[in-house]
Amino acid sequence: MAPTLGFFPAVTLVVLSGFPAAVSSRRDVLELGDADFDYLATEHETMLVKFYAPWCGHCKKLAPEFEKAASRLKGSVQLAKVDCTANSETCSRFGVSGYPTLRIFRYGKDSAPYDGPRTAEGIYETMRRQTGPDSMHLKTKDDLKAFVNNHDASIVGVFSGTDSPRLAEFLKAATLLREQFRFAHSTNLQCVLLFRPPRLTNAFEDSVVIFRDYLTIGSLRRFIRDHIYGLCPHMTIENRDRLRVRDLLTAYYDLDYHHNLPGSNYWRNRVMKVASKYVGRGLTFSVANKKDFLLELEEDFGMGTSDGGELPFITIRTRLGHKYTMREEFTRDGASLQRFLEDYFAGRLKRYIKSEPIPEKNSGAVKVVVAESFDQVVNDPDKGVLIQFFSPSCPHCKKLEPVYGELADTLRSDPKIVIAKMNAVANDVPLGYDVQGFPTIYFAPVGRKDEPVRYQVTHLSPHPRLEARWTSPLMVSSEKTQDTIWYIKLHMLPLVQAPD
Numbered sequence: 289m290a291p292t293l294g295f296f297p298a299v300t301l302v303v304l305s306g307f308p309a310a311v312s313s314r315r316d317v318l319e320l321g322d323a324d325f326d327y328l329a330t331e332h333e334t335m336l337v338k339f340y341a342p343w344c345g346h347c348k349k350l351a352p353e354f355e356k357a358a359s360r361l362k363g364s365v366q367l368a369k370v371d372c373t374a375n376s377e378t379c380s381r382f383g384v385s386g387y388p389t390l391r392i393f394r395y396g397k398d399s400a401p402y403d404g405p406r407t408a409e410g411i412y413e414t415m416r417r418q419t420g421p422d423s424m425h426l427k428t429k430d431d432l433k434a435f436v437n438n439h440d441a442s443i444v445g446v447f448s449g450t451d452s453p454r455l456a457e458f459l460k461a462a463t464l465l466r467e468q469f470r471f472a473h474s475t476n477l478q479c480v481l482l483f484r485p486p487r488l489t490n491a492f493e494d495s496v497v498i499f500r501d502y503l504t505i506g507s508l509r510r511f512i513r514d515h516i517y518g519l520c521p522h523m524t525i526e527n528r529d530r531l532r533v534r535d536l537l538t539a540y541y542d543l544d545y546h547h548n549l550p551g552s553n554y555w556r557n558r559v560m561k562v563a564s565k566y567v568g569r570g571l572t573f574s575v576a577n578k579k580d581f582l583l584e585l586e587e588d589f590g591m592g593t594s595d596g597g598e599l600p601f602i603t604i605r606t607r608l609g610h611k612y613t614m615r616e617e618f619t620r621d622g623a624s625l626q627r628f629l630e631d632y633f634a635g636r637l638k639r640y641i642k643s644e645p646i647p648e649k650n651s652g653a654v655k656v657v658v659a660e661s662f663d664q665v666v667n668d669p670d671k672g673v674l675i676q677f678f679s680p681s682c683p684h685c686k687k688l689e690p691v692y693g694e695l696a697d698t699l700r701s702d703p704k705i706v707i708a709k710m711n712a713v714a715n716d717v718p719l720g721y722d723v724q725g726f727p728t729i730y731f732a733p734v735g736r737k738d739e740p741v742r743y744q745v746t747h748l749s750p751h752p753r754l755e756a757r758w759t760s761p762l763m764v765s766s767e768k769t770q771d772t773i774w775y776i777k778l779h780m781l782p783l784v785q786a787p788d
Contacts, residue, residue, distance in 0.1 A: 316358035318368040321375040332366040334418050336411070337391050337712050339370050339379050344387040345725060356408035357415070365415045391450045392418060404467055408525040413440070413468050423462040423471040433474050436483065441516055445473040454503045461505045468530075469512065483517050487545045490553070492560045493519050519567070520560045523574040525581075535571050535607055537563075537619075537629075539600040540578040540585060555600050562622040565627060571604070588716075589640060593668050604632060609719045611640045624749035653696035655708040659715040665708055666718075666732050673732045675721075675740075677712040680727040704734070 320328055320337070329335060338354055340347040358367035372379035382391060382398055390402035392415075404414035425431045426444065436442045443465075445458040455473065462471035469697035482497040489495055497515045501507040522545065523531050525536055539559045543552045556575045564574040578585070578601060585591040589603055589611060602625065614628040631637050643659035650656055657665050657675065666673045666695065676692060678685040696707035710717075717723045720740055721730055730740040 303565045305324075316367065318364050318366055318530065319356055320368050320370050320376045320378070325375075326396060329368070329393055332393070333395060334364075334415070335366040335368055335393045336402060336415055336418075337368045337370060337393055339382070339384040339387065339389040339391070341372060341373050341387045343373075346658050347388045350388055350406055350619050353406060353408040357411035360408070360412045361415055364419050364511075367411075367415075368690075387628060400467075402467075405529075407525055409728055413526065415739065417466055417470060422466050423459055424727040426472050426474040432472075432474065435470075438470065438485075439485070440470055441485070442470045442472065442483075443512065444471070447473065447475050449471070449475050451461045457503055458508070459507060461508045463608040464505065465509070469516075482511070484518050486555075487549060487553075488518065488522065490519075490557060490560055492557075514585050517572075517574075520556060520563055520573040523576040528576075531572070531574055532605060533607060535604065536574060537571055537602065537604045538574045538576050539602055540581060541575050541600040542579070542598065543575055543577040558620060558622050559600070559625065562625045562629065565626070566633075569633060571629075571632075575600075588642065592643060602628065612637050642714070644711065644714050653700045653707065654693055655706055656708040657708045659710075659718075662710070662715075665706065667737045668706070669737065670704065670734065672734050674705070675709050675730050675732065676727065677717060677721070677723045677728045677730075678709055679713050679726040680711060681713075685727045688727055 307639075318328065318335075318340075329337075338347075338350070354367060354369070361367060370378055372384055392402050392405075395420060402414070404410055423445070426435060432444065436444065443462075445455065447455045447458070448769045451591050452475070455475075458471075459474060465471070482499060484493075484495050484497075498513050500528045501511060517531065521527075521531065522543070523536075539555060541710050542548075543555075552575075554773075559573060559575060585603075587600065588605075591601060591613075599618045602618060604610075604612040612632060614625065616624045616628065618624055628637075630669075641659045646658055646661045647656050655665060666675050674695075676685075676688075676770070692707070692709070699707060711726075714721050720738065722742070723729075729743045730742045731743070
């Protein structure tokens with residue numbers, strides 16, 4: 289078991305030894321351009337800049353979250369924005385190739401890309417950690433207790449003195465990892481420990497983990513990666529992407545650590561009792577507040593608003609995107625969860641796939657594909673298939689529809705070519721197809737179904753076969769629609785028929 293330190297609260301902590309324009313929130317977002325970027329940016333110690341395009345759907349979605357975060361960070365971190373359609377020089381200088389792009393600046397100097405969450409809360413928490421020093425110097429035990437008594441994970445290095453050669457290595461790691469974790473250091477003790485958050489204390493794992501490796505940036509990264517979350521962490525909107533890099537089982541229920549700590553841990557402990565029997569099997573576990581993920585559960589797993597009641601709703605999402613749900617009611621003794629896991633590891637579970645019904649009639653020139661028929665149509669080994677992913681509400685998709693139909697009519701007599709489309713809102717998009725906007729078009733060639741080719745029109749090239757190897761999706765903006773239609777009419781036919 290881990291050592292006991294009387295003055296330490298049981299919170300996540302690693303002790304390493306030996307080593308921001310009309311309403312107020314809009315005014316809080318500074319608007320920069322080619323003429324004043326360098327002049328104004330240098331006035332701010334830490335600034336998060338959003339490079340965007342007014343027509344970009346993802347930018348529009350981010351805007352209110354960005355403004356809320358700017359209001360909360362006012363006075364500590366400046367948030368700013370640059371319209372790249374009007375300030376191309378600045379955006380080009382900082383290598384902006386997609387929207388939105390977020391970057392962190394320090395006194396006007398490009399410091400690092402922003403890779404954190406894009407919710408108001410996530411931006412606030414991430415950028416709050418960007419203020420002040422990379423690692424706070426703790427001088428007393430009270431400093432240490434105050435620092436680690438936090439809802440978030442805390443990493444603290446304790447060294448033998450200010451001249452310790454490993455302190456410099458620790459500070460380098462703090463600079464690189466400060467977006468994700470809180471760092472501090474002291475020079476009074478000689479030990480290596482990781483303390484887990486007090487709200488997650490349980491009987492199935494130690495509250496303290498000892499760090500025994502030689503201190504390097506790499507070993508510190510590995511230690512945090514392997515131990516920071518423990519057996520069954522609390523998944524939030526902010527940390528879900530980091531947890532989902534592995535195969536992950538999640539129990540969703542009315543979890544609220546701020547107002548109901550015992551009730552939140554009641555179900556978590558029952559999940560952990562079962563989870564402890566499957567350590568090392570390649571599946572990780574988590575719990576989450578069902579209310580935070582209602583839209584995701586409805587869209588990705590078909591869960592109705594009344595499903596589950598007070599009982600946990602169990603899902604598995606693998607890193608490859610495969611999804612499973614536990615249809616048996618969760619039992620308080622964990623037996624139903626154990627049966628679900630045994631079936632999962634034995635390969636007896638049927639994957640959950642969000643799909644429209646397979647159409648009874650599909651005789652049109654453009655074949656309608658749904659998730660359940662994707663393999664049968666698009667992955668037909670004897671046919672090259674052009675597949676358009678669309679949204680019914682997308683105006684650019686509607687403009688493209690008659691041209692796409694014309695293309696299908698042109699190729700209808702070719703038995704080796706299929707022109708198809710799939711509603712990417714009502715159906716799961718298969719692995720290997722990156723659909724970030726509409727319409728997005730891919731070509732799945734004969735013999736290379738695992739290497740679908742993505743199309744984009746950024747300029748009109750006289751060499752369509754070269755364009756077949758471009759890797760960005762076709763994103764038809766309002767300004768580019770007519771050029772795109774013209775391009776497809778002239779070049780899609782030779783593209784589809786082009787030999788390898």
